[in-house]
Amino acid sequence: MSTISSTALQLAVGPAAIGEKAQPIERQKTTETRAQLEEVAEKFEALFVKTILSSARSAKLSDPLLNSEGQKTFNSMLDTEYADALAQHEALGIAEALVRQFQDRVVDGDTE
Incomplete structure (x- = not known):
């Protein structure tokens, strides 16, 4: 398993x-390092933000004239870029909270 x-x-x-x-x-x-933990936490924050943005878009608050498949694809890619940018700049602090929560479960440096 x-x-x-x-x-x-x-x-x-x-x-x-x-x-x-x-x-x-x-x-x-x-055997994960703190750097790996920070990377995973940032990716999780980006995924979380993307989910929020996608849910907000699906609430049908946008103009139905711009609701083509191409526009949906563009919006999805844009949401991904927004989410990545927000996660990299620690805008919400989710990644930082995850690192604090799990930092005692990883080794402190590269010990290979």
């Missing part, structure tokens, strides 16, 4: 339901 699958299973049913081999999530350490 992959690490992601086992972690998802632990979150879904808890360690007691999985058996004695399961480690509580609080004790798991990874």
Whole structure:
């Protein structure tokens, strides 16, 4: 079972339901570095912002005259660019909060 699958299973049913081999999530350490954690947190923030922007667009507040497939594709790409820009500039602070939450679960530097 992959690490992601086992972690998802632990979150879904808890360690007691999985058996004695399961480690509580609080004790798991990874070999990921802080830089990798920051990168993943930024990508998550960008995905979150893109979802918000896409949901706002789908609320049908836009002009129906500009509702072609080409315009939808452009809007989707524009939402992705806006989301990436906001995440890179830490506009919402979601990535920073994720890094603070999970920083004790990663190693502090490149120790290879």
